[in-house]
């Protein structure tokens with residue numbers, strides 16, 4: 001009995017002590033929790049800064065000036081013998097336009113200067129020529145990832161002329177991993193003649209859209225979204241030396257989504273450098289989920305010297321392998 005009481009008492013005492021301590025322990029616990037949260041942020045930020053880019057191979061991706069050549073052009077008479085092959089998805093752009101030695105057979109110097117005309121229509125590839133700009137721009141690309149994030153480092157020669165948000169010099173990246181036509185044709189699947197700044201636009205604002213999503217019902221679009229069949233679009237723009245990011249996705253329109261990107265950058269000796277960081281999996285259905293052991297396709301565009309809208313350089317699609325083969329192999333840390 002005494003024992004029992006003792007036990008009861010003891011139990012009671014312990015209980016009392018706990019409830020008495022609750023007040024004072026709550027404060028250190030709160031601090032501990034905050035510290036934990038902060039340290040998680042700190043660690044992920046430090047990681048982003050800690051990638052030793054000296055250990056990561058750099059691949060040169062040639063970007064070229066396409067003028068008004070759209071998805072419609074790719075499948076139309078002006079593309080000559082290229083059109084039928086694109087329609088059937090028989091070969092990629094690079095299969096026809098890049099030689100075995102890596103040389104590019106595409107007349108971008110004559111497109112940007114306004115000289116080149118389309119074979120069937122006779123229309124100019126660039127109705128508003130850009131003076132003093134090269135037809136091509138080499139972008140150096142490095143990719144790395146760890147358990148949490150993907151890191152993309154891009155460098156390209158630029159003007160450094162970016163001063164305001166409307167005409168910011170920038171790099172935009174489209175990413176997809178479940179669309180065959182994107183693997184073959186990259187950003188061109190989202191570029192159309194009726195968009196703002198393109199020849200058949202009637203003055204309304206019309207942004208990027210995937211040809212496969214045009215005019216589809218909301219049900220169908222929701223289906224594409226849930227299956228990850230859309231283009232993720234990341235932008236890092238320079239306003240002065242400050243780097244700003246935008247996170248979009250492209251389906252039947254270009255939509256803004258929750259911004260899951262961070263970026264750092266600089267402009268030195270005539271060269272822009274940007275490092276973009278994103279979680280491999282953000283948990284947002286409007287972001288393409290990246291996975292170890294899988295590859296994804298990516299298209300790059302560069303806006304330079306305050307040129308806006310379609311007046312940019314673009315790449316053919318590039319595949320990035322995460323511990324699997326790709327045009328570029330991401331280094332695992």
Ligand code: HEC
Nearest residue numbers: 069074079080081082085091092093096106107119185188
């Ligand atoms: C089957 C081979 C083939 C494929 C695939 C192909 N092209 Fe072409 N492309 C051609 C040919 C051939 C021409 C020249 C057409 C002419 O002048 O008659 C051409 C012309 C062009 C031109 C006009 C400038 C120039 O150099 O003549 C552009 C721009 C272009 N292609 C871009 C692309 C892009 C972008 C893709 C992928 C979306 C692509 N092509 C896919 C064969 C191809």
